[in-house]
Amino acid sequence: MVRPILQSGLAGLNAASDSFDRAAAQVTRLAGAPSAAESAATVRISPEARDASAVQDHDSTGDLEGAIVDTRIAKYAFMANLKVLQTGDEMSSQLTQLGKKR
Numbered sequence: 001m002v003r004p005i006l007q008s009g010l011a012g013l014n015a016a017s018d019s020f021d022r023a024a025a026q027v028t029r030l031a032g033a034p035s036a037a038e039s040a041a042t043v044r045i046s047p048e049a050r051d052a053s054a055v056q057d058h059d060s061t062g063d064l065e066g067a068i069v070d071t072r073i074a075k076y077a078f079m080a081n082l083k084v085l086q087t088g089d090e091m092s093s094q095l096t097q098l099g100k101k102r
Helices: 003-032 036-042 047-056 064-101
Strands: none
Touching: 003 064
């Protein structure tokens, strides 16, 4: 009865951790990239070059703000899954106590 709850919590922790890692990597990459204003002031990129770049780097479609929000969402998903594990542990303890009273 409690085992599926704990397995679900662990799977959720892993998924949230992976999501956070991806979002943090994107934040790092986008934070180091020059802004559109900086790029426009020094270099003109042809539409062909932009298309080629988009094909090579499919993760760069997001913006920095979106990546930061994604890290926050992953944080809260991680916290929610920790609560699932805590509740499963409490349930397991209560079931053990009930089994001892018999």
